[in-house]
Amino acid sequence: xxxxxxxxxxxxxxxxxxxxxxxxxxxxxxxxxxxxxxxxxxxxxxxxxxxxxxxxxxxxx
Amino acid sequence: xxxxxxxxxxxxxxxxxxxxxxxxxxxxxxxxxxxxxxxxxxxxxxxxxxxxxxxxxxxxxxxxxxxxxxxxxxxxxxxxxxxxxxxxxxxxxxxxxxxxxxxxxxxxxxxxxxxxxxxxxxxxxxxxxxxxxxxxxxxxxxxxxxxxxxxxxxxxxxxxxxxxxxxxxxxxxxxxxxxxxxxxxxxxxxxxxxxxxxxxxxxxxxxxxxxxxxxxxxxxxxxxxxxxxxxxxxxxxxxxxxxxxxxxxxxxxxxxxxxxxxxxxxxxxxxxxxxxxxxxxxxxxxxxxxxxxxxxxxxxxxxxxxxxxxxxxxxxxxxxxxxxxxxxxxxxxxxxxxxxxxxxxxxxxxxxxxxxxxxxxxxxxxxxxxxxxxxxxxxxxxxxxxxxxxxxxxxxx
Numbered sequence: 126x127x128x129x130x131x132x133x134x135x136x137x138x139x140x141x142x143x144x145x146x147x148x149x150x151x152x153x154x155x156x157x158x159x160x161x162x163x164x165x166x167x168x169x170x171x172x173x174x175x176x177x178x179x180x181x182x183x184x185x186x
Numbered sequence: 187x188x189x190x191x192x193x194x195x196x197x198x199x200x201x202x203x204x205x206x207x208x209x210x211x212x213x214x215x216x217x218x219x220x221x222x223x224x225x226x227x228x229x230x231x232x233x234x235x236x237x238x239x240x241x242x243x244x245x246x247x248x249x250x251x252x253x254x255x256x257x258x259x260x261x262x263x264x265x266x267x268x269x270x271x272x273x274x275x276x277x278x279x280x281x282x283x284x285x286x287x288x289x290x291x292x293x294x295x296x297x298x299x300x301x302x303x304x305x306x307x308x309x310x311x312x313x314x315x316x317x318x319x320x321x322x323x324x325x326x327x328x329x330x331x332x333x334x335x336x337x338x339x340x341x342x343x344x345x346x347x348x349x350x351x352x353x354x355x356x357x358x359x360x361x362x363x364x365x366x367x368x369x370x371x372x373x374x375x376x377x378x379x380x381x382x383x384x385x386x387x388x389x390x391x392x393x394x395x396x397x398x399x400x401x402x403x404x405x406x407x408x409x410x411x412x413x414x415x416x417x418x419x420x421x422x423x424x425x426x427x428x429x430x431x432x433x434x435x436x437x438x439x440x441x442x443x444x445x446x447x448x449x450x451x452x453x454x455x456x457x458x459x460x461x462x463x464x465x466x467x468x469x470x471x472x473x474x475x476x477x478x479x480x481x482x483x484x485x486x487x488x489x490x491x492x493x494x495x496x497x498x499x500x501x502x503x504x505x506x507x508x509x510x511x512x513x514x515x516x517x518x519x520x521x522x523x524x525x526x527x528x529x530x531x532x533x534x535x536x537x538x539x540x541x542x543x544x545x546x547x548x549x550x551x552x553x554x555x556x557x558x559x560x561x562x563x564x565x566x567x568x569x570x571x572x573x574x575x576x577x578x579x580x581x582x583x
Binding site: 130133136137140141144147156157158159160162163164166167168169170171173174175177178180181184185 | 208209211213215216217219220221222223224225226227228231232233235236306433563565570
């Protein structure tokens with residue numbers, strides 16, 4: 126896996142954590158700086174991306 | 187190091203063949219990974235307040251939505267819409283307003299809730315939340331969602347007050363939540379939510395208030411959450427039904443304990459309830475409508491809910507009169523908050539157009555009035571910033 130893909134994977138792992146922290150720390154539900162709907166999309170997108178990378182790594186090491 | 191060596195050995199012993207199909211699949215998966223990753227990144231940029239605000243400002247098709255003041259609003263002199271200039275005018279205007287809404291009966295200062303369910307959070311979920319309540323309604327009702335508050339610091343208990351408004355052909359019930367602090371600071375907050383949601387959405391704000399020693403009464407707008415089963419707008423009776431639970435729950439709280447100070451906060455339609463109720467009831471010392479009320483001449487299309495335009499009410503008192511009424515008699519004050527980039531309504535800085543005129547009259551009668559614009563986000567909410575500003579103001583003597 127190239128360096129770029131590794132950096133991308135780190136971003137995909139880190140972004141949901143940052144998003145979840147913002148969602149929780151600044152007030153969940155409608156008060157926070159990141160809405161619940163936003164959190165779902167961020168986490169969903171990044172997890173899908175990581176899953177694709179993992180499968181790719183399994184079939185083409 | 188040992189791990190790397192083992193990994194190399196494993197690769198050498200058991201190499202995975204990479205044929206054309208695997209290569210193709212790998213490329214498809216790379217594309218999918220990139221696409222999903224972009225969805226994640228774009229969602230973050232779109233939904234996070236600082237970047238969302240920038241996007242909403244760029245997207246605005248109308249310069250008068252957030253950035254500039256429509257010149258047509260500047261043609262109206264706000265001072266001409268304020269008819270109160272003395273304590274006598276103030277008393278007469280309040281009487282006229284009460285007369286229109288309460289049919290000359292005055293505020294129901296002696297009415298109490300028909301049922302008080304003490305310490306509802308102490309009951310088991312089976313006892314307080316009947317299985318007949320559908321899953322989608324459970325999050326809207328205190329009896330099913332009291333666990334949200336289970337970790338609240340300084341929370342002694344939650345009571346549910348059942349308020350019943352009688353009308354000729356049917357009755358309307360509103361369940362009000364009463365959050366009692368273990369170590370009270372002698373102050374009471376009335377929080378009124380608006381359309382499309384319930385006061386339970388603000389559970390974090392409520393917990394923060396309780397943590398600081400405030401007792402909190404939580405209200406839902408008619409037809410939502412604990413105030414379900416309302417009725418269609420029919421003029422003064424509808425308005426009475428909206429304001430009745432506030433008055434009755436406040437009567438109950440004051441009958442239980444003496445409070446040094448009563449503040450009222452409302453979001454959206456709850457902000458409108460806050461502005462009008464503070465004009466009617468001098469027991470509310472401080473009021474904070476958030477993104478919920480503007481004088482008629484400053485309202486845009488989405489800000490024209492029918493009950494807020496009840497003609498006899500507006501003949502008795504203009505909205506600017508009501509803002510003055512909320513600051514008098516002496517020592518009362520109102521601070522109105524608006525989200526400048528609000529995606530929904532009551533956006534821009536329109537509130538600033540009448541601030542000086544209302545504040546001048548309020549000051550001459552011994553009160554105080556202010557308009558504050560929140561520029562930290564682009565949502566229809568009480569932001570953390572507004573929450574802290576309200577808290578600072580509430581804690582003033």
